[in-house]
Amino acid sequence: MIDLQGKVAVVTGSGQGLGLSAAQALAKAGAAVVVNDIDADRAQAAVDSIVAAGGRATAQVVAIGSSEAADQCVERAVSAFGRLDIMVTNAGILRDKVLWNMSDDDFDRVIETHLRGTFTCARAAVRHFRSQNEGGRLILVSSLAGQKGNFGQGNYSAAKAGVVGFTRTWAMECARMNVTVNAVLPMALTQMVASIPGMEAHVAAARRGESLPPEVRMGMGMGLPQEVAPLFVFLASAQAQHITGQCVGLGGDKLALWSHPEEVKVAYQQGGWQADDIASVWGSVFGAS
Numbered sequence: 001m002i003d004l005q006g007k008v009a010v011v012t013g014s015g016q017g018l019g020l021s022a023a024q025a026l027a028k029a030g031a032a033v034v035v036n037d038i039d040a041d042r043a044q045a046a047v048d049s050i051v052a053a054g055g056r057a058t059a060q061v062v063a064i065g066s067s068e069a070a071d072q073c074v075e076r077a078v079s080a081f082g083r084l085d086i087m088v089t090n091a092g093i094l095r096d097k098v099l100w101n102m103s104d105d106d107f108d109r110v111i112e113t114h115l116r117g118t119f120t121c122a123r124a125a126v127r128h129f130r131s132q133n134e135g136g137r138l139i140l141v142s143s144l145a146g147q148k149g150n151f152g153q154g155n156y157s158a159a160k161a162g163v164v165g166f167t168r169t170w171a172m173e174c175a176r177m178n179v180t181v182n183a184v185l186p187m188a189l190t191q192m193v194a195s196i197p198g199m200e201a202h203v204a205a206a207r208r209g210e211s212l213p214p215e216v217r218m219g220m221g222m223g224l225p226q227e228v229a230p231l232f233v234f235l236a237s238a239q240a241q242h243i244t245g246q247c248v249g250l251g252g253d254k255l256a257l258w259s260h261p262e263e264v265k266v267a268y269q270q271g272g273w274q275a276d277d278i279a280s281v282w283g284s285v286f287g288a289s
Contacts, residue, residue: 002239003029003030003237004029004237007030007086008031008085009033009034009077009084009085009086010033011023011034011036011090012073012088012089013091014033014043014046014090015036015039015046016046020046021224022088022090023046023057024049024226024229025229025232025233027050027055027056029237031086032058032080033050033056034057034073034077034080035050036061039061040061043059046059047059058076060072063113064089064120065112066120067123069121073121074125074128084136085136087139088232089117089121089141090141091113091117092110092117093109093113093114094153098154110156114162115163118166126138126170126179129174129177134178135178135179136179137235137236138180139183140167142161142163142164142185143156143186144249146159146163147164163183167245168245168260171244172245174244175244180241180243180244182235184231185250185258186250187221187222187223188223188224202216220252221249227250228250231250
């Protein structure tokens with residue numbers, strides 16, 4: 001059994017949806033949890049649900065993005081529970097529009113929350129891990145959109161691809177401190193997913209408590225938020241102490257490890273390449289790839 005007794009976690013954006021499920025699961029495994037949300041009532045309701053189930057939790061109401069917000073979350077963990085061991089960077093928003101309709105504000109707000117918020121919270125956590133000198137866990141939340149892209153989500157896809165870059169880089173930087181860094185690719189039917197074309201009906205069905213068909217649970221690898229939560233618990237545990245720099249997906253009945261990018265085809269030409277040289281070999285050497 002995974003036991004997180006004595007551990008303390010911050011879960012950003014955990015007043016509802018995936019973040020709430022992750023916070024509840026971590027608390028059930030024994031960790032004390034700082035619930036973060038921008039809505040005070042929602043954050044307190046999440047804390048109450050954890051405490052009612054026998055767990056320990058406290059709230060920090062702040063919008064994720066700035067260094068000040070990240071510091072407040074870490075300071076809340078330390079003041080309430082004496083330490084910090086796990087940082088889950090889950091907070092996020094959507095502002096979906098195709099490229100030619102996306103405003104500066106649509107772009108900036110998504111990048112601020114997802115990408116800058118991941119950076120500031122991870123930095124604040126690792127600074128504390130260094131001072132605590134007992135290692136730690138960074139569990140970053142990425143997305144399938146960050147691996148493959150998604151129509152109308154250029155801002156979100158870019159931010160989540162950036163989170164993957166953070167994961168691989170910070171895993172190298174933090175290894176000597178016994179801090180693991182991994183990214184979760186959740187495939188959960190949350191309210192945020194409902195705004196994606198074609199997904200609203202599935203989210204509504206899940207909310208009504210209806211069973212999801214195999215083509216959703218296995219074919220699409222989509223499930224309920226609480227079904228993704230065990231991955232956060234695993235990555236926070238001693239059983240995952242040697243796993244770092246990885247992107248792991250979970251949703252419905254599907255658990256997946258994503259590959260690191262690699263070259264799929266190469267060609268060499270002594271003396272280098274001119275544009276005409278590239279054009280002459282592209283079809284025969286690279287076209288099939």
